[in-house]
Amino acid sequence: MEVIQSAPVNPEPHYAQIIKADKIKTITVYEKDESNPYAVYNQEETRIERKGNEVHVYGIAMRSKFIFDVNAERPDVIEVNEGDKVYLHLTNIDFDQDITHGLGIKKYDMNMEVQPGQTNTLEFVADKAGTYPIYCTNFCSALHQEMSGYLLVKPKN
Numbered sequence: 001m002e003v004i005q006s007a008p009v010n011p012e013p014h015y016a017q018i019i020k021a022d023k024i025k026t027i028t029v030y031e032k033d034e035s036n037p038y039a040v041y042n043q044e045e046t047r048i049e050r051k052g053n054e055v056h057v058y059g060i061a062m063r064s065k066f067i068f069d070v071n072a073e074r075p076d077v078i079e080v081n082e083g084d085k086v087y088l089h090l091t092n093i094d095f096d097q098d099i100t101h102g103l104g105i106k107k108y109d110m111n112m113e114v115q116p117g118q119t120n121t122l123e124f125v126a127d128k129a130g131t132y133p134i135y136c137t138n139f140c141s142a143l144h145q146e147m148s149g150y151l152l153v154k155p156k157n
């Protein structure tokens with residue numbers, strides 16, 4: 001068996017199956033991986049970089065906010081052009097074992113989970129112009145509901 005662990009997007013146990021405990025080698029908290037070019041461990045390194053029509057977001061998730069570019073007027077906003085290819089790299093800089101964050105973009109029908117210390121990437125083409133709320137989709141703290149931002153997609157014409 002190759003897949004040992006795979007967490008469902010919604011943390012509910014309905015599809016659980018029994019497996020021998022010695023088969024499971026869990027990661028409680030991901031270790032810092034300074035060699036990962038997409039990982040960002042402090043606010044000062046957050047940034048949004050454009051390469052032609054590719055946009056790379058180097059953001060962080062922390063209790064209880066997203067910071068995509070700390071130097072922007074709105075650090076919780078990602079602004080792209082319609083048709084851009086977006087690589088949203090997100091590092092969860094909470095290194096406590098129970099602080100899993102999520103990132104969902106409403107109307108783009110996308111969601112990812114980012115475990116403590118982990119860096120994950122959401123890759124998509126911004127093919128719908130408009131303003132789209134971004135939410136943390138995993139209950140992470142008392143201020144979880146405040147953990148949000150926006151994706152702004154400027155129309156072509």
Ligand SMILES: [Cu+2]
Binds near residue numbers: 064100102136137144
């Ligand atoms: Cu969160």
